[in-house]
Amino acid sequence: MSLTYSRFFKVKHKDFLQKGVYNAFLDKDSLLHIDPLLLKGSRIPEFKDAYTEFFNYFRLFIPLVKASKTDGLQDRFFKQIVKRFTFKEIPNTGLGFSKGNTRGRGISGAISRQLAHSAYAIINAGLEDPEIFGLMQLIEDNMAADRISDMTIAILQKHFLEYTQRIAQEMGLTTHPYTFQYGVVFQVPYYNGKPLHFIPESFLANLPVAHDFEDIDSVCNYNNRLKRKIAELIGINWSEYKDYKKKDWKNLIVENKDCYEAVINFYKSLKAVPYDFVADNKNQYRDVLLQELLDEIPFQKPTGYENEQDEVYRLTLAMCQQFKHLVEHNRLSELFYRNHRTPDETDWQLLLYTVADTYKIAGNLDLAITREDNPGVGEIDFHITKGSKANTVIEIKRSTNENLVHGYRNQLPAYMKAERAQSGIFMVIMEKDNIEEIKRKITEVQKNMKDNGEYIPEVIYINGMKQHSASNRNYQIPEIG
Template sequence: MAIHYSKYFHVEHKDFISKGVYNGYLDKDSLLHIDPLLLKGCKIPEFQNAYDEFLQYFKDFIPLAKFVRKTDTSDRFFKQIVKRFTLSEIPNTGLGYSTGNTRGRGISGALSIQLANSAYEIISAGLIEPEIFCLMQLIEDNMGADRISDMTLSILQKNILLYTQRVAKELNIPTKRYACLGEYFNVPFYKRKPVHFIPMCLLTDLPIARDYDEIDDVCRYNTELKRKVAKIIGISWKEYKEYKKPDWKHIILNNKECYDAAISFYKGLTGVAYDFGTDAKEQYLDILMEEILEKFPFDFICSTDVNTRNKVYEFTMAICKQFKHLVEDNRLSEVFYRKNRTPDETDWQMLLYTVADTYRTAGGFDIAITREDNPGVGEIDFHITRGTKANTIIEIKRSSNQNLYHGYRSQLAAYIRAERATDGIFMIIVEDDNYEKIKNNLAVIQEDMKSKGEYVPEVIYVNGNRQVSASNPEYHNPVLP
């Protein structure tokens, strides 16, 4: 399970949320990033002037560029521009996205020189509006939303440290003295590095891309701006969709009308903050789950003096029954129904997996839980094993699934054979009024399987409909057998 700030610092998740502080990860990146547009009009004391400070950082390139005589680091003014574009990733913010890598790359080396050259070119052309630097993900190679976020964090590090210092004090989180930017701050630490708390209102979700450098291609701002610029120069979508960053850079910097349109477009933009209420990227699902499960301990003794196969099956069955109890009696699935969202089959699979893995970890059970393993006949929802002696497979289907009966009769059996599993459990999430019909149909299938000497897996029915609170006058919560 990922380590959230609240877990590491022993503070309740709701306390972070009540203060509007992102309860980020300490051991992995999220799919969120800071959007500089969200700094506009920010009411948080430490960030009230942050947007102006962010733009001022780029305005300060103007006097330097005027004295540059040659664009290499032997020129002290050009070297200063390179230095200002050399920005390290700020540690322990839990932000950013890159496939196969949980660390951002910051800005340094050849990229810093590239950006310094661009800054000199832009300013020398008389284009001095600082907003042009906010469009770097559109016109500069190797610059995406992730790096813009890293740049923003670095430019505003003092603001963030002051904010972190205040939040840590208000939440009684232990701190250490940290020297940075010629000042001292009292902030929390993780693995000998300072933690930087980020306001939730400054975060937006990072688009999903196949790799780091494609992130900019799916940002919502870029497509809109490309269309505006394309209209000015009279090219169609079919033509401009093939344009690369150097093409857009050339067009915008060499066509005053396009440049003015780009600047006006950016100035008129309003940032869209990530909706933590819906939490489509499930940034808080795991921590909400953990807090719920801590309230409902799982009592199971996993002794070694009992047949291993039986014990693993008993553990798996106990987990499934506990899951059923949590969903039907403790409204566990409410995490999925926020803002009228309806859970799909993957949600139910992940919910059961999270329950099983959380209890396994908390109880220190010597059992492995594997999700979406593919033995060659399809992806198994997950299976629970202990060494090579015991393997219980769990298959989950919603009652509305057209392959429900096939899943029970054929699919689960194929998984059991492929994995040489010892047992299987079939869980049905009932989300309609067809429980009796499904039960009767499965009874016929089970009798046929018994008559042919086939293995007949256990079936567990879970009422997956949204559960009304017991305090509601309309409360009626049928618990399925």
């Protein structure tokens, strides 16, 4: 389970929501980024003029370019441009794609020089609107939404520290002094020896997912709309411009005054779309909501085991029964049912795995939980083990799965045999009000297995349908022994 701000500070998720602060991850990055356009018109005290200040940062390149004799590092003015395009890594923001930490990647070296050369060419062409630098992901290689997000935090870091200081004080969080530029000291929370930077939810947008920097254009709506606008002006169609590279788009804008003015006016008129934290399609808050629910409903583990195999089976069965209770009585499945979405078997598997793993850690259980292991007869949903002999296999099937009966009669026994497991549990996620029909089919199979002297795995039926409010819940799957 990921470590969020709320879990780290031992407060409720809603405490951050009420402040409008992104309850970020401390041990992994999110799939969100700061869109500079979302700074426009902000009513947050620390960010009232942030949009203007962000672009004024680039306006200051104009006198440096005009004072430069050449775009080489031997020119001291050009060297200053490179320096202003060099941004250090900002710790603990919880944004972007970097792996293994939650720092921004920073901008330096070859990328800083690339941006400086670009600024030199653009300004020397007489293009002095600072908004041209809002188009970096359209015209600059190696500049995508996550890097622009990091750049935004770096340019406005003082504002983010002021914001973090105020929020931390209002929430009563533990803080420590952090010395910023020119000896200015902020009292902010720390994590792993580095200051935290709280981010307003209202500044965050979806981070486009792309395989490389060129591919980012195909998933960025701004870029596509800008490309179409430029294409209209110069009279080319999609079949001609779809293979243009970033340098081609930059050349078109820099060398064509009409294109430049159209693009700048278009950018100025854009209204960014913030991430919808209510729908939460990227599941930014699913884990923290689940974690808080599990904290409120602790797992009661059974006692008095006969042996290790009995211990593993009874603990596994108890966790599965607890999972059933959470889904049916605590509306756990609401984590899935958003925007008319219907969960698939992988969703249920991951949810059960998260619940089991959370209870295992919280209860300090001496168990190993393995998901989608393949012993040679197919992928096992789960098996929970202790040592080399105690092993219980779990198979999950939706009631709409046409292989439901086959899963119980053939798949689960095959997995048990392959894993040398002495026990198995079969979970049926009911998605239709047809439990009697499903029970009848399973009962017939169980009778056949009994007649053949075979092991009969436990079956747990779970109401996985979308739940109504507590006052309007007419359907309840009965407990199955």
